[in-house]
Amino acid sequence: MSRLQLGDQSWTLRKASLTIYHGAAAEADWNLALDHAGETLWLAGTITPGPHAPEALLGAEVTVDLRSLDEVVSHLLGRAVTLYPNGQEVCALVFRLTASPQGVHFAATAPCDWDRYLQTFDHDHPVTLELDIDAALTALHPGRLP
Template sequence: MSQLRIADQTWTFASASLTVYHCLAPEADWNLALDHAGQTLWLAGTVIPGPSSPEALIGAEVVVDLRALDELVGALLDRPVTLYPNGQDVCALAFRLAPSPRGVRLAANARCDWDRYLETFDHDQPVALELDLDAAVTALYPGNMP
């Protein structure tokens, strides 16, 4: 099962599909398609090193593109959000991929500060982010996606 929790809300995704491209580079890019109630939402980032096979993804370090994270969480909350994972001094979400029944597991926990100007939450405290996604590896492209 794939889930994302932010603050006191949790969303479950019917499926998660990972596509990696620029695999021949030292740092590859990835897109994760998430099926939420029939709608496809996206998360993106980079993976180090570029994988030569799906098995090579296990233990690789992924970094989440924070703009993609804001877009995903904003779509789920149905309001704009700017998150600062691990606080404004760090402002990064990175972790290592683990094996999962479908392929790879993207899992991370972080306390997130957020842009108060947007009034996304009804309090002035950081929010907890829990990401636990079981993704099928659908494609590895040596260069750009076709």
């Protein structure tokens, strides 16, 4: 089972499916469908270099689109949040893919500052985000269009 944790709250994800677009490019786009309690949530981002073949995913650098991260976490929390992974000066979530029994493993831990205006949390300190997601590769589209 995969999970996403933010601070002291954790959510189990039943499965995750990865689709990659523009795999033959220097930078590819990806969408990760996450099944949480029968609902599909979407994380998105880029992979560098573009994985021209499934075996090229291992060790590839993944960057998470932070708007998609905010949407997933806001849905799970049940309230709006804007996260700044690794602080407002960095504001990025980047890591490398590794192998998993399902295909690839998305694993990252980052301290996250958050937008105080939204009053998401009842404290004034960063929260730790942990991604521990095993994903099956469902499609790798090499060209510009799927």
